[in-house]
Amino acid sequence: MKAFYAEEQKRHDPKAFLSSGAPQPNPEKPERIERLLAGARSAGLTIERPGKHGLGPIAAVHSPEYLDFLEHIFPRWQRIEGASAEVIPNIHPIARNGSYPASAVGQAGYHMSDTACPISAETWNSALWSAWSAVEAAEAVMAGAPSAYALCRPPGHHAFADVAGGFCFINNSAVAAQVLRKNSARVAILDVDLHHGNGTQGIFYARPDVLTVSLHADPVRFYPFFWGHADERGEGPGLGYNLNLPLPRKSGDAPFLEALSTAFQRIRAFAPEALVVALGLDAFEGDPFGGLSVTTQGFSRIGEAIAGLGLPTVIVQEGGYLCDALGDNLTAFLTGFGGKQR
Ligand SMILES: [Zn+2]
Numbered sequence: 001m002k003a004f005y006a007e008e009q010k011r012h013d014p015k016a017f018l019s020s021g022a023p024q025p026n027p028e029k030p031e032r033i034e035r036l037l038a039g040a041r042s043a044g045l046t047i048e049r050p051g052k053h054g055l056g057p058i059a060a061v062h063s064p065e066y067l068d069f070l071e072h073i074f075p076r077w078q079r080i081e082g083a084s085a086e087v088i089p090n091i092h093p094i095a096r097n098g099s100y101p102a103s104a105v106g107q108a109g110y111h112m113s114d115t116a117c118p119i120s121a122e123t124w125n126s127a128l129w130s131a132w133s134a135v136e137a138a139e140a141v142m143a144g145a146p147s148a149y150a151l152c153r154p155p156g157h158h159a160f161a162d163v164a165g166g167f168c169f170i171n172n173s174a175v176a177a178q179v180l181r182k183n184s185a186r187v188a189i190l191d192v193d194l195h196h197g198n199g200t201q202g203i204f205y206a207r208p209d210v211l212t213v214s215l216h217a218d219p220v221r222f223y224p225f226f227w228g229h230a231d232e233r234g235e236g237p238g239l240g241y242n243l244n245l246p247l248p249r250k251s252g253d254a255p256f257l258e259a260l261s262t263a264f265q266r267i268r269a270f271a272p273e274a275l276v277v278a279l280g281l282d283a284f285e286g287d288p289f290g291g292l293s294v295t296t297q298g299f300s301r302i303g304e305a306i307a308g309l310g311l312p313t314v315i316v317q318e319g320g321y322l323c324d325a326l327g328d329n330l331t332a333f334l335t336g337f338g339g340k341q342r
Contacts (some may be wrong), residue, residue, distance in 0.1 A: 193280020196228025281320025303336030
């Protein structure tokens with residue numbers, strides 16, 4: 001299996017993070033990349049640098065005003081007297097009414113759902129390359145590879161069409177799915193990250209051509225709180241094309257695999273021609289977020305089960321934070337999935 005990653009993805013190095021109102025070091029650290037690269041290599045994957053793919057595949061799922069904001073907000077923010085070193089919002093619209101603020105502070109609140117996605121000088125470039133890794137993996141699968149892995153960092157599944165959030169700026173899984181749509185009438189996205197893939201759900205919520213399925217810790221008491229509940233089923237022509245499978249906190253391998261088989265029933269009935277796996281590894285029992293209790297062996301079984309769908313598959317890295325087993329968990333998933341044989 002080919003893997004894609006570019007050095008530029010390491011330069012985004014967020015400092016700020018508020019947890020329950022208290023400043024903490026941001027957990028989405030560049031060091032994650034070293035651990036994940038080691039994990040991918042241990043599974044026998046070869047790492048390749050993606051090419052540049054311009055804004056086209058990104059603009060296919062994100063609004064132009066949002067992309068303009070991401071590209072230009074940092075220098076604009078720096079011109080504000082007394083502003084923070086990173087772009088961090090402090091006011092949000094409760095509901096949008098169509099008006100769009102001209103100020104950097106207003107636009108930060110409009111386009112950022114929380115304080116976990118600070119923007120610095122390198123953020124835009126890192127996010128672009130992360131998305132291009134996803135594009136390259138999708139193109140490899142379209143060219144006939146049975147699967148490909150995109151080491152996307154910064155991650156993407158909390159990014160909506162025009163909103164950043166939860167360490168995410170460009171929704172890499174959504175970008176990959178939209179690229180796959182060129183060759184496939186129906187694409188499914190299976191999100192196994194600890195957190196609900198709210199941005200991905202939002203992007204495809206009204207569409208019947210991309211099925212979105214997410215397994216995650218129950219948001220009734222867990223980030224992202226406002227999305228990820230079982231009654232969110234899609235809207236308009238997309239009604240019935242979104243499936244949320246919230247799990248009780250600390251659920252381990254057995255309930256996770258059981259929910260996965262429910263996900264597979266829906267995916268098989270949808271009969272997709274290609275699959276995107278939004279691969280968070282933060283459902284791990286030792287992950288600092290502590291939401292679920294999947295084991296390293298569990299990730300191997302999850303990988304094996306997903307491979308059993310027999311679909312052309314793009315694996316897109318989402319969460320998974322610094323802990324001793326982060327690399328091992330990726331190795332376990334990729335090896336279970338079929339590793340270099342696929
Ligand atoms: Zn996560």
